[in-house]
Amino acid sequence: MDFSPAVSSPRLLLRRFISTIYCIFEIAFSKLTYWTTGACKGTNSFVAGDKLDQNKDQNPTIPTSVNYHFTRKCNYRCGFCFHTAKTSFVLPLEEAKTGLKLLKESGMEKINFSGGEPFLHNKGEFVGKLVQYCKQDLQLPSVSIVSNGSMIKEEWFQKYGIYLDILAISCDSFDEATNQLIGRTQGRKSHLDNLFKICSWCKEYKVALKINSVINIFNYDEDMTQQINLINPVRWKVFQCLLIDGENAGETALREAERFVISDQQFQEFLDRHSSVSCLVPESNEKMRNSYLILDEYMRFLDCREGRKDPSKSILDVGVKEAIRFSGFDEKMFLKRGGNHKHESILLEFADQKCSQEAHGDSGPAAEIYSSGGGICP
Structure with a gap:
């Protein structure tokens, strides 16, 4: 009207x-x-x-546990990757050490090095020196690495294994064809063969082994119970495939992970199928998104609350207290998912006891699994 x-x-x-x-x-x-x-x-x-x-x-946030993604470069092409090679930048070693010292002075007790692929830069020497510095100089209670395992050599364990508490290897499937579909592979190299070798080195050099798996449309119906139980890691972290705008989703992303996404119901089906695996630690999208303190290659905290990674200023420029205010860190969810290092220390103690008790050898059902395409630490 x-x-x-x-x-x-x-x-x-x-x-x-x-x-x-x-x-x-x-x-x-x-x-x-x-x-x-x-x-x-x-x-x-x-x-x-x-x-x-x-x-x-x-009441500032104390960075008890920090994940430092010091490189974005990787030799794999996992389709769901949510920390992609948008830059090849890596801080000089001494600047990285300076930042780690600032974090320690602010309360850091646990550091986890990730990427990209941490062993790709300088053939593992860079991450080795960081691990040594954190354990020997900063005397951190927990030092760990997440890797795809493809670049690790036994010589690295001989030189730096004494300084490393936990090594997490990403493995999404015990079927090589599925790994090929996901992109967790390089050329003709066998991802599983690398996993089994590293498993045996971890036992020999007294490094606790974890397995990380991203559950997606290509593996949510797989049953990994037998292989995981035989490998017997101190922890099996099972992540629901997560979309991050600008990383694996959206117009500017280097990956298109939408086709890998599964529903909450499909994720729960996978968890139910593996309910008998005692070391399984599930992390849904809700638990994972804001419960990690993530530092990028410039030592900036990344805020994922809006479904993307919004960086703070670098701790090297403004200090930890100022930068962490923009991290979007959900401390309650961090504690709820068992992220505090004290829980991990219990696992380390258990792993140390296990290493001293178990004998070497790969006979019986273990060898049978290995020969049929699965794997077991000898």
Whole structure:
């Protein structure tokens, strides 16, 4: 319906009058609130936001456990990867050490090195020196690495194994054809053969072994119970395939992970199928998204709350306390998923006992699994 100016003008004036009265009431109410909750009680706070900022400064997030993705380069092409090779930058070693020292001084107790592929840069020497520095100089209780395992040599264990507490190897399937579909492969190399070799080296050099698996459309119906039980890692982390805008989803992404995504129900089916595996630790999208403190290659915290990775300023430029304010870290979820290093220390103690008790050898059913395409640590 079309109103004439004679009809619409009184209505407009009435709306303005009501709006003005509302604004006057709102201002009066805010003044009353200020005098009753602020000035009359002797406080120095002028607005609620100031109080929130002060509380945040008084109770800053302590970076107990940090994941440092010091490189984005990788020799694999996993289709769901959510930390892709958008840059080839790697900090100089001494600058990386400086940042790690700042983190230790701010309360870091656990460091996990990841990528990309950590062993790709300088053939593993870079990550080896960082591991040595964190254990020998900073004396961190827990030092770990996540790797695809393809670049690790026994010589690395001989040189740096003594400084490493935990090595996590990514393995999404015990079927080579499935690994090919996912992209967890390089040329004709067998991902599983590398896994089995590393498994035996971890036992020999007293490094606790973890397995990380990303559950996606190509492996959610697989049964890995027998192989995981025989490998017997201290932990089997099972992640639901996650989309991150700008990494594996969206116009600027280097990956297209939408075709790998599974539903919550499919993820639960996988978990139910493996409910008998005692070392399984499930991490749904909800648990994973904001419960990790992630540092990128520039030592910037990455905030994933909006479904993408928004970087803070580098801790090398503004310090840990200032940078971590923009991390989006969900400490409650971190504790809920068992991320505190004390839980991991129990696993380490268990692994150490296991290493001292188990004998070497690959006979019996273990050898049978290995020869049929699965694998077992000797």
